[in-house]
Amino acid sequence: MPGMVRNKQVILKDFVSGFPKETDMYMTESSIELKVPKGSNGVLLKNLYLSCDPYMRPRMTYIEGSYVESFKPGLPISGYGVAKVLDSENPEFNKGDLVWGMTGWEEYSLITAPHLFKIQHTDVPLSYYTGILGMPGMTAYVGFYEVCSPKHGECVFISAASGAVGQLVGQFAKLLGCYVVGSAGSKDKVDLLKNKFGFDEAFNYKEEADLNAALKRYFPEGIDIYFENVGGKLLDAVLPNMKIRGRIAACGMISQYNLDKPEGVHNLMYLVSKRLRMEGFIVLDHYHLYPKFLEMIIPHIKEGKLVYVEDMAEGLESAPAALIGLFSGQNVGKQVVAVAP
Amino acid sequence: MPGMVRNKQVILKDFVSGFPKETDMYMTESSIELKVPKGSNGVLLKNLYLSCDPYMRPRMTYIEGSYVESFKPGLPISGYGVAKVLDSENPEFNKGDLVWGMTGWEEYSLITAPHLFKIQHTDVPLSYYTGILGMPGMTAYVGFYEVCSPKHGECVFISAASGAVGQLVGQFAKLLGCYVVGSAGSKDKVDLLKNKFGFDEAFNYKEEADLNAALKRYFPEGIDIYFENVGGKLLDAVLPNMKIRGRIAACGMISQYNLDKPEGVHNLMYLVSKRLRMEGFIVLDHYHLYPKFLEMIIPHIKEGKLVYVEDMAEGLESAPAALIGLFSGQNVGKQVVAVAP
Structure with a gap:
């Protein structure tokens, strides 16, 4: 089919009990068309950085009444990330925009109901939007x-x-x-x-x-x-x-x-x-404070008054180990996965 | 010695560990002069009602840095009570005043540094000042x-x-x-x-x-x-x-x-x-709100909008059992001990 590209993905095998293991996830490859269905309100993202965060552990389990949705076994893991908009049917986002927010653990994600922030400040490392700026x-x-x-x-x-x-x-x-x-x-x-x-x-x-x-x-x-x-x-x-x-x-x-x-x-x-x-x-509950937060934190970063240490894993293949490592404290600083340059 | 009267007291035998027993306390009789030493700032109280409260359990033990002072083995237990001032060298209190606050588990108490509230409303049961009004x-x-x-x-x-x-x-x-x-x-x-x-x-x-x-x-x-x-x-x-x-x-x-x-x-x-x-x-930490509290609660009591149930034990001799009973839930309602009519 024309316009289809390979899309590597990290899939949750099944719900996890006890300490999670790398083998609770597996890599797969599907294909995806780099276009958003007309009139769908969605965006098509190329994922650049993915974030490994502790709250993702409860999502690997079914918990009644949890404040975060569980991952779905057999589907890609989701989490915060930094991405580039490749196509958009959503009036808030344009092709070429850089965004951060919920995306999939895969190379490309079609997000049908985007909860994403547009990245305005690009004179800081983009990966910061998984951490200090995210x-x-x-x-x-x-x-x-x-x-x-x-x-x-x-x-x-x-x-x-x-x-x-x-x-x-x-x-x-x-x-x-x-x-x-x-x-x-x-x-x-x-x-x-x-x-x-x-x-x-x-x-x-x-x-x-x-x-x-x-x-x-x-x-x-x-x-x-x-x-x-x-x-x-x-x-x-x-x-x-x-x-x-x-x-x-x-x-x-x-x-x-x-x-x-x-x-x-x-x-x-x-x-x-x-x-x-x-x-x-x-x-x-507090994202309405994000603009106020940015106003405070961006100058502090630029003036070197705040520093931030990231632990960068390279490539989507390294994502499962990076996530698991959080729970034994392997990461030194904020754990990020670089998916694409 | 002239002016001395008998003073029955409830004494803590020793610090308690585990579940307290009646035998952790004993009755004794000393004598007391019903006068405050001149210039001492103290008051001499005739105790009418004594209050049994859960916070008294930690006071039976030595706890480092506790917010309440431990009782002293060999001395009378102390606690909230309602009393009549028999003599006063304190400018805030006069002979005949009814008061509530910290007093001793005994018939008469000489309080050298009184932290007592004067009772203004006497058209409610006086015992209420160990409970709903205390x-x-x-x-x-x-x-x-x-x-x-x-x-x-x-x-x-x-x-x-x-x-x-x-x-x-x-x-x-x-x-x-x-x-x-x-x-x-x-x-x-x-x-x-x-x-x-x-x-x-x-x-x-x-x-x-x-x-x-x-x-x-x-x-x-x-x-x-x-x-x-x-x-x-x-x-x-x-x-x-x-x-x-x-x-x-x-x-x-x-x-x-x-x-x-x-x-x-x-x-x-x-x-x-x-x-x-x-x-x-x-x-x-909140006793500065007491006047505001009284203003709200007195009318509610008089209009029958608030009711209060007390469990009244008769006589100082019944006080140890009344206190111990709190911890097995023997009391039905606020546990009070009536010491004198």
Whole structure:
């Protein structure tokens, strides 16, 4: 058929329980016409970068009433990405536009109901729109400024601190004049936190036999703000170390996503005795703030006041391993997959 | 010595671990002069009613950094009470004043640094100042109106619902036009909730093999507000049944106070997926609202729009059993001890 091209895809084999494996996904090749059906409102994308994010783990399982749709076994995985519009029947997008938003794990995607942002600033790396300028950036922004109610001089603790969101939360907190400590799972990551992102202190949670003691060491006066990315044991150790009227922004709990039954958290009584506020949030509810966010963050990037570390995997074939690696902490910085130059 | 009178007292024998017993306390008799030392700023109280409250359990143990001071082994227990001023060297209080606030578990108390409220309205039962007009009433008021951000028509769940605080939270919620369900631990209490306090529904948690199923039965659309008094398993069952952007006011966790290690709560990931806010509070931080609270609640009591059920134990000798009974749910309604007529 004329106009058809090869389209490599990453397919979810079946719903996953426990720790996901590369073999839960497979590569396939289909073909696609690089045109949008007339009058369909769709866009045809050439995918440039794909984003690997922790929230994708729950999508590999069927969860009743989840806030994100499950992937469909036998179909390509979907996720955030950066793409170029090759054809459009949608009045909001034109051929040649660069966009970011939900796309497929494949070379080309026909998106019938596009939820995409047009990329205006192209004098920054395009891959940033999977990270600092995309969903993780907005997550850090909303979680820190809107949920944590931060104040100059407060003591901030961030878990999974070198990840796509954590590295930014820490830098936002430093810009505000906070004392900032992060935890991560390797020496390399701890070095990044201290030497690249300007955290005051950082530690490798895997090397701390007593998390409570580690937190007491870095926060002898207690924690005002905990930016929660991991859940489980670390949350349990944080609660007794919070200051009175401390705030916990619950962004995610990656340590729990592969467990059949999440770990129990025992220290919730500290919510009462320390008058803590623990609040979950989802970036999807806050995208109306995206223009305001861009206005703040673009100059900071250009002036070098904010830096961002990406872990770039090359080629769609590397995507399954890159995604799986998130859950054992293989990535150093934001995990991206470069699909096309 | 002239002017000395007998003073019966309830003494804490030693710090308690696990479930407290009546024998952790003992009665003794000392003597006291019914005069305040000149220039001391103190008041001399004749105690009329003493209040048994769940927060007193943590005070029976030494807890580092607790928000309430531990009792002192060998000395009388202290707690909220209603009393008459017999003598005063404090400019704020006069002989004959009726007051409520922190006093001792004894017939007469010399309070050297009084934190007491003068009772203005005496056309209601004086014992109410240990309950609906005292600390539990303020707790219900602050927790519901200030922490829960309630709105007309919302779905409200209250645990320990027939207790000193719960019975009021439910009635506040009904006044606001909410749908209100309470849980309690006996048929009598469930009957009270439905027939006396006007809850829409109530259930006996001890008769529900599956708390999740019970909550789904009463809240098919989910819970907007959970007023948390118990913690543990019930909290774990509530979390998946919350609505998106639901609120949990953490007032106390009585089911956990006698455990060496609190139960684990496994469902905290719902804080993220449902964007929940869970917030602890302590009434001590909010007493500046007391005049506003009284202005609202006194007319409601007089007009019969709010009712209050007390469980009255007679005589100081009955106080240890009354306090211990709280932790096995013996009390039906607010537990008070009448010390003197």
